[in-house]
Amino acid sequence: MKFIELKNVNKVYKNGVTALADVSVSIEKGEFVFVIGLTASGKSTFIKTLYREEKPTSGTVMVGGLNVGKIRNGKVYKLRRKIGIVFQDFKLLPKLTVYENVAFALECVGMKDKEIRPKVMSALERVGLKDKVRSFPGELSGGEQQRVCIARAIVNRPKLLICDEPTGNLDPDTSKEIMKVIEGINKDLGTTIIMATHDRDIVNRMKKRVLLIEHGVLAGDYAKGSYKTHEGS
């Protein structure tokens, strides 16, 4: 069985807007996939159905053997513990330090402090923020905050890392560094990565598999390196 499998997924919002129309796609374990498309193309909805922020109206979404659409609200945390999520707006807790923000993901699972410490430190080391442990998010630059967010997403070693426009708020140089970190996670840890973006430079340069979503339809599925900018986005 594939790691991620969407079958005939439709999503119609309450206001009648169709965000996804009959999307079927499968992704292997360890793949690195870009999801591109214009604003309001359904790209965000696609990403959100993967971590059960949105339920599909019809069709099935399977992630790591879990039928995501069938998970009840009270049990969503079981899925969230298996995946890491990185956001455009970082979503860090401003009143917690860098260390506490990353440790938080393990604490709420009920892990022992002794086990938490090395895991948090190794995650922060991977993103290159070992010396900012005691800083608060407000004292960090955008790129650094995004690294904290990545560290939090990978600290429990998820099989899947979902990135929703992680470089949307960052300048090109910082974006490159962030992409290096994400690529490193894919290569070293074998984590499957699904990343929504509209940064053409990144997509062109990295030559990964690309899913193009237009008006809620999967308009193109380009294998590694076969995607060219002029075809869309």
Add this chain to the structure above:
Amino acid sequence: MRAVRIFVRSIRDAFKSVLRNFSLSFASIMCTTITLILVSVALICAVNIENATKSIEDELSIVVYLDGEVTEEQINNIRADIDSQDNVAEVTFKSKTEWKEEMSDYDDTFETVLNYLDENPLMDSFIVRVEDVNHLSDTAEYIKSISGVDTVKYGEGMVDNIISAFNVVEKIVIVIVIALILVTAFLISNTIKLTIFSRRSAIEIMRLVGASNIAIKLPFIFEGFIIGVIGSIIPICITIYGYVILYGALNGHVFSNMIVLIEPYNFVFWVSLVLVVLGAVVGMLGSLKAVRKYLKI
């Protein structure tokens, strides 16, 4: 073990977040403090009014005067008859000699007049205390019908008026206390709701990193608990010191010797206990209600 760790961490996080969001916590604490002071005042008034009502009601009794020529045997029969009534709590016999002595002690003129007469003109009597003053007049009416009974005195219309006035006052006070407690609950939970509203992004993040609903709720519940308990400190001090000082200043009674205040100890401790429990419970329920709103349950 896992559950215990989450529980302990929730307590730690609650303290942390009370301190780190101090301005908002302070607002909640002050709100709790002010409303609990009101509750304390209302509660002390209510219990004292209730107590005064009870003690005045206890004083109400029926005086039964017997015919001049009743025999010893008749007196015993009448006593047994009165005693057999459900509403009768206590029957005390007071002979005409006792009345004479009491009246003589009270006033010299009475003594002269009573001694001037050959025969004691007073009547033997019973003093009857009742269980329920609301049925005082019914019991009095019954006693009046017993043969050998001359007259029955119980303040008639006046007593009925006092009793119904007390009942009304009692009901009003109970309504005020309940209303105040509800207002407190509403105010505290609303303030805490505002506090939590400012942290709805935190709740969202907790959900995203895989915190279970209970793990998200617990720190907020403890936070409400802490705010409620801290908020009850000042009201408790005011209750204890204020009431003890007030009791001392008034010598333990208000207006007349009729209305006696409740002894400060252990009364103030009971009121304090009510305040701290009320603060804590309302704090917890308030924050629980507020968190639920953001949990999509």
